[in-house]
Amino acid sequence: MDTQHDIALTRALAEVPGPLPLSGVIHVTIPHTIRFTVVGNHLAQHAELSLTAIGIAVHIQSLPAGSQVSIKALAARFAEGETTIAAALRELETHGYLHRTRERLPNGRMITRTVFCNQPGALLMGGAVVPVAVAVPVAVAPVPVVTPVVPAPLPAPAPAPVPLPAPEPTPVPEEAPPPVRVPSRIAPKPPRRPLPQPRELTQELHRAASALLADLRRHAPELVLSEDDVEELVPGAAAWLERGAHPDAIRHALTTELPQPPKYPAKIVRHRLTVLLPPPLPGAQELAPVRRTPVTPFQTCEGCDRAFRSPAPGHCRDCRAQYWEAA
Template sequence: MDTPQNTALMRALAEVPGPLPTSGVVHIALPHTERFTVVGNHLAQNAALSTAAVGFAVRIQSLPQGTEVGIKALAARFPEGEKLIAAALRELEAHGYLQRTRVRLPNGRMVTRTVFCNHPEALLRTRPAMAPRQGPDPLAPQVSTQVSAPVSTQAPALGTAPIAVPAPVPAHIPAPAPVTPHVPLPAPEAPETPAPPPVTERPVPAEPHPPTPPTSRLVPPPTAPKAPSRPLPQPRELTPGLQQAAVALLSDLRRHAPELVLSEADIERLTPATATWLERDTHPDTIRQALTTDLPQPVKYPAKFVRHRLTALLPPPLPGAEELAPARPRTVVIPLQTCEGCERAFRSRTPSLCRDCRTACGQPAA
């Protein structure tokens, strides 16, 4: 069987005006009426950008405003992997098409704001001032904002040009009555005159989100001095047995957690802290579980991570048998005294006579 041909495409090709090129691509340009995005050649033919970066730029530009455009969101939407998407976004960010900044919300939570510009070179040119945005600025994470050249600001320039052309006509024609009715052409700009009131009312929507006073700040500022890090635990006596067991435990961590690969220098620095755990009668399995449970993804600095857990999760020494014994009630023992009369021993808190001598002498009991 012959290869199936697209007859509709062949008919459209026959309707292309002019002679067709002998080689290369032939464009059949049909006008779009819905669901289309305008892409500039500065992006589509940018030789400095990879094909993946150009493709993701077109995809981000075609998404509605407010759509999540993070690495994981794009990986869930498209078949490419996270590494390829991250590399493409870095290219777009380096060429000015994409900008990602960290923004703090009024509740103190940090989010990422993503801004996409479809023509970054136009931002560097001298442009007329844009009208201020009305309403509060939403600080939503991963906001995709498409910035385009202000078309509305060019309308007054086009409107004033026809007014300047008929100006010399009255010099030759004494009665150009129809020209004066065209002077109110700037009348459509009248709705733009109320623009200053929104500028004065701009602070009004910001009142529901007042800035947090410095006294009640929950998150310290970046310039705040950091607390000194706690020193590594040190054993009372680093015996050869403790040192050997600590080195073996640290070297064996990569079998249980491939992320915790420590160098020889790191193991030498962390050996005293691990020996402190062993000195306090901590089982090696307990130490291994404390170091490998709930690992962050990814573990950027394994040595610092292990150092933090060895310092922050250090258990106290085990109590001795005397400390674990229950407290017994103290028995009051009355001391022995010698009777001053008959020299017989008896129990009394103070020296005195015995009971018989007191009865004989008629003295009361002490």
């Protein structure tokens, strides 16, 4: 079989027009007649798509409508895992080849609507969608046929008219609820919060923060930081120390309940230094007790026994007015 294959390949190379290149690929092109798919070079030679994404796109484009192209279905068909296939599908969504939306059916069931476009660029420019080919009957010119003249038979008596049943009213279809749009999984993520910075990174503060970060691996062997990682994370640890956090408290916040196994120790430390940053210690003014406004006590009028507010006992306002008039 190998010998026949080599002979056939040699004959095919002999029929290639022009001189053969000294290096690189040589194309032996045999026209397809059945079971083929047209793929554009914009996809096959895409500069930003991975090879896995291009292969999955070609596979999806070759499938008939209604085929299952979920992550689990593709993982069961190919040797790549679900993680690799999911990443490739996200690449195709990013570049417009694949669109996945969640829609609700009239019966309340949620489904995923998957649409594959073979030319996203042409779709954005208003390209026409090629409809499914429908067989159209070809008009054939009638051929005259000579038939013998036969006397017409006598007309038969017309049958009695049969009453037709009344047509049933056509049911009006209920309007389906609008599809529920779910945010795409490739939506841009919010920007990462910056690492805390101290008001003044002194030499002593820098030395204390560096020692604290380098000493983490004694308490958590998983947190092995490189010299570059320590130098990058020093401002965050210095901000904690500047706010009065004890080194033991900082060490406890950075080494407690670590994921197993931690893949990126520097990212874990950076995240905790940023998210768990304590507020600054309050000053003496903030901790001072709240001063209450003095309340004027009640007094009993010596003339009419009516209660009134006054810092000292005496007469109420009405009694004082009467005494003034009498005087």
